[in-house]
Amino acid sequence: MAALGAGYESPVSPSTADSPQLLNPRGSSLRKVLILYTGGTIGMARGEDGSLGPIPGALRRRLQSVDELNQELFPQCFFDEFDPLLDSADMCPEDWCTMASCIERHYYDFDGFVVLHGTDTMAYTASALSFMLEQLSKPVILTGSQLPMEEPLTDARSNLLRAVIIAGRADLTEVCIFFGSKLFRGNRCKKMDANALTAFDSPNFPELAVVGTEVKIHHRLLCNPPKGRFRVHLMTVTEVIVVCVVPGFSDSFFDSVATAGNVKGVILLLYGCGNAPARKTSFLAACSKLVTAGIVVVACSQCIHGNVELEKYAVGRAFAECGVIPGHDMTAEATVTKLAYLLSKGLSPGECRKVMQDNLRGEMFSPAKTLDVSSSWTDLQSPCSP
Incomplete structure (x- = not known):
């Protein structure tokens, strides 16, 4: 038996900064994307004992040196992160509310959002955000990686860069997960494999897009644009x-x-x-x-x-x-x-x-x-x- 939020108290409520930092000044100023790093493998580094752990500020510094982000193809990216950073196994509804509130606070400043998240509970977060973000008219893309950004065979770089490209598009109006070259509807997705770089799948619904040498979006699968004004309804009842x-x-x-x-x-x-x-x-x-x-x-x-x-x-x-x-x-x-x-x-x-x-x-x-x-x-x- 498992419980959602029942009896769980987050020891420290994470917070986010009021002013996200620009990562790529040479990116296209025509589109702006906010990258929110909540924690997870993608930004971790190995300690002296060989175990992985998050280091505040390390991922931001690493991304500032990614040359691809400074091409005109990419939107300007601004970076924010949880304080403290959380392993996805520690995520709870209170943290989903922090993410939703961050998106609400910056909603009219950016064209799209990328949430960097640990893989273990990413499908729960994507589902929760899809409901809390009412009348969403911009892309919110969750991604992460099975290996840290610093590892030589990592999937982190490709997942992040492609998620940013997708978040810069104007034709997506829903919460999605991008992982291993495929874009999935967030509330249709599950983590299927603990080790494979193609860790996620959408068992009862096709992928929304496939990214190869070009971005192929299946437009007839996408949610229709909303007719109302964006608003957030936080998840407060979790029994x-x-x-x-x-x-x-x-x-x-x-x-x-x-x-x-x-x-x-x-x-x-x-x-x-x-x-x-x-x-x-x-x-x-x-x-x-x-x-x-x-x-x-x-x-x-x-x-x-x-x-x-x-x-x-x-x-x-x-x-x-x-x-x-x-x-x-x-x-x-x-x-x-x-x-x-x-x-x-x-x-x-x-x-x-x-x-x-x-x-x-x-x-x-x-x-x-x-x-x-x-x-x-x-x-x-x-x-x-x-």
Whole structure:
């Protein structure tokens, strides 16, 4: 069982500078990009014992010597960093709010944003930002690396340079992850490999762009530009837990969850398309008790690919009838952060259950609109709400 923000207190709340520093004075002044370094492998260096750790200011100095950034092809880049720098395993919702607030503060000063982040929780951060940054009309690109910038075979240099190029474009209006030559929708992405330089993938949705000798963007996959004014809604309600169902598991703890009053949402990682043990009637009774207690219960799949269809099997139908809602084809990362975002909006449990099944930022498809990933790019339509 995992919890989002529950019982976690960040020992030091990170801050950012009021005046980001210019990295490349010879870059094109026609476009300006803010690079926010939050921590992670990309800017780490090896200590005397051989272990990697962050060094404040080191990445900024390193980037000032990158010749490519001073070409006219690149936008002018300004640099800011967390103080203190954080390993991605230490990231929590409070830190997502710091990033969102930094983007809000500088939103009208820059054409795009690059967030440098550790890889382990990058998909969670990208999903969270996609919801908190409402009516986003500029690119926010998260990237990082599997090896530090100083390593000879690093992927850091190419990931960062390409992310900057993409962040300088005016035709992207969403939060994305760029990694290993591909651009993914942030709330569709997962870290799939702990060691490969192509660490990320988007299991149920195609990549938005591929960067080779040229940048190939699949425009029909992009979210439509917003019609409203940009605003930020911070994630303040994070009492959400994630439960991975395994054969023969004990469900007795659900009683304390239902009565404690300090849990607002439960994500169930079930089998296949949302299947659960039919003989374990106590599990269904426990879920019904959670829903009755005003807790939003969402069923996701342990499978990487596919869609949750509670109506497919009798046991799933029983869960749906007691108030459990399907997470459809959302990743666990998107489901957790979306639920926390909606709870932070002050919605009632019933309203949350309804809106959780709406497509807000291209994070999901309803069963009637499941994406055929084998379709040609030109046949695909934008999934985002206008």
